[in-house]
Amino acid sequence: MAAADMTYMPGTASLIDDIDKKHLVVLRDGRTLIGYLRSIDQFVNLVLDQTLERIHVGQKYGDITRGVFIVRGENVVLLGEIDLDKESASPLKQVTVEEILEQQRLEQEIKNKAERLKIQGFKERGLMIPHRDPLDEY
Template sequence: MCVKGAAMNYMPGTARLIEDLDKKHLVLLRDGRTLIGFLRSIDQFANLVLHQTLERIYVGQKYGDIPRGIFIVRGENVVLVGEIDLDKESASTLQCVTVEKILADLRQEKEARSRAEKLKIQASKERGLMLPYPDSLDDY
């Protein structure tokens, strides 16, 4: 069953984002970074131009924003694009902290993960197991 009005407004692929120009968007990149900014331009390859861009870093229940200005994102690096509802944006349960604080927390989280990974590798070696792809070649 086809709805008459919906069929006429359908635009395939990235052309659908034309309706979202000049609106605030969240963009998730392939490397895990999260960008928030106003969508200013889009092309057939999903290359994006974001204005007043912030890179948002999440650590636990906290987040921090690093101002990045105008940001050009190659389409192949885009995982997800979504419009931000400005009315609901401020209703978040996450705590906003300074850039310095969030970067320090991120550094601590990475160090903790690194220590846990080293302990896991060491425990595996003690049991005679070798992980297929060690993170570092320092022991070799």
């Protein structure tokens, strides 16, 4: 057995080396958090420090400061360390929080309108759409 294999730790214990490093966390509800991992337990409950909530719309993004953020492990879809050297090489354009929230609102309105038209079309044809829980997509 190689020396590297001897240091392997299964499960969340393998994240001990990631403490105090910058991470990106994607949650079940679609939100993206970026912050420094300060603590983790056996359930993958996370404590993030200096946390930002990053909102993406098209080729733009905006960051909302959230500070210390506690994430329940069952809500984590993806957890990954951010390469600080490559972080600023993103093709996305950063905009103000107000601008990205407005873009997000407009995008959601377009989606809602399309969904209403779809439902109306089904109703006109005598079809019913079962209720969908938005979390089913994750």
